[in-house]
Amino acid sequence: MPQITFQNLHSLLLFLIFVIADRREGIGVCGWILVSLSFLLVLVTFPISIWTCIKVIREYERAVVFRLGRILSKKAKGPGMILILPCTDTFIKVDLRMVTCNIPPQEILTKDAVTAQVDGVVCYRIHSAVSAVANVTDVHSATFLVAQSTLRGVLGTQSLAQLLAGREEIAHSIQAILNSATEQWGIQVARVEIKDVRIPVAMQRAMAAEAEAARETRAKVVAAQGERNASEALRQASMVLAESPAGLQLRYLQTLTTLAAKNNSTIVFPFPINMLKSSGQRSKEG
Known part of the structure; x- marks a missing residue:
């Protein structure tokens, strides 16, 4: 045995x-x-x-x-x-590690008929190895193509102003759409970023001119407001000085003192006419 x-x-x-x-x-x-x-x-x-x-x-x-x-x-x-x-x-x-996928610049026609080129980054990982192998031929290529088409589709429904100002909200909506599309492949999209938005040169010049005009308008409004405030201050000062002639003389003397301190020059101090009149009247009475 x-x-x-x-x-x-x-x-x-x-x-x-x-x-x-x-x-x-x-x-x-x-x-x-x-x-x-x-x-x-x-x-x-x-x-x-x-x-x-x-x-x-x-x-x-x-x-x-x-x-x-x-x-x-x-x-x-x-x-x-x-x-x-x-x-x-x-x-x-x-491989279950995080994968970073660069989306090349995509030519987008925005909602307000402006042509722009937009590129982005998609970060994703495989959470179900069996689904990634059994449900799709090439999971990475499929995710890349879906990310490209989703980026173009979502950005095509936005205006240029929304595209420039609301990148974070647009990225979140793209991430939600990608997660729903790739869930059956065992893919979980962790982050979507819109890197750069390029618009035509003519549009850039028009936007720069519009921004410059807006800045000039704001500067003129601020200057007009300043002049209005200064004029109001002068009007109030003139009203105060009109009520007190002695105050006007004191202001006059203060101005002469300021000029004498800044420049080495000879100042001719005019003798007040009212004092001459008062002295003449006194001589006649004497």
């Missing part, structure tokens, strides 16, 4: 596990026979085949294993070591 060793018991246990798993997957009698032959091939060439059957999946990766064309266990494997049977099993690695 053949001697039963620990290695034989281990191989038998693995065989039973594979048979139960394959029956649960419903691969049929022919599939069970193929899997059994594949497993026997591994046992016969065990020291060599073990290195080709064991695959290492990194922390940020998942492996979608196909056994006779069916996804094994309907879920991705990893991270860590997984066992792949030769001839019956194949696998596809899926």
Whole structure:
């Protein structure tokens, strides 16, 4: 009788596990026979085949294993070591890290019939490896094309003023549309950014001229308001000085003092006429 060793018991246990798993997957009698032959091939060439059957999946990766064309266990494997049977099993690695997709400049016709070129950035990641492999041929290419068409479609419904002023709101609406479109592919869009908006040179000059005219108008309004305030202040000062002639003389003397302090010049101080009249009247009375 053949001697039963620990290695034989281990191989038998693995065989039973594979048979139960394959029956649960419903691969049929022919599939069970193929899997059994594949497993026997591994046992016969065990020291060599073990290195080709064991695959290492990194922390940020998942492996979608196909056994006779069916996804094994309907879920991705990893991270860590997984066992792949030769001839019956194949696998596809899926990277779960964040992907940054640059959208090249797209020519957009805005709602108010202005042609503009807009580019952007879309950040997304795969949250379901099985959906990314089974539901779409090339998940990255499909996401890129959908992002391009969504960007053009959403920006085409906005005016130029809304496009220039509301980039953040537009980016959020694009992100929501992309999430609903790529959910069945196992994609989650994390962020959408509109990088640059380029408009024709003639439109730039017209907008610059309009902005300059608006600035000049505001400057004229501010200057007119200042002149009005100054005139009001002078009017009130003249009313105060008219009520007090002595105050006018004091203001006159203060102005002469200020001029003498700033410039080294000779100032002719005129003698008030009213003082001459008063002195003449006194001489006549004497």
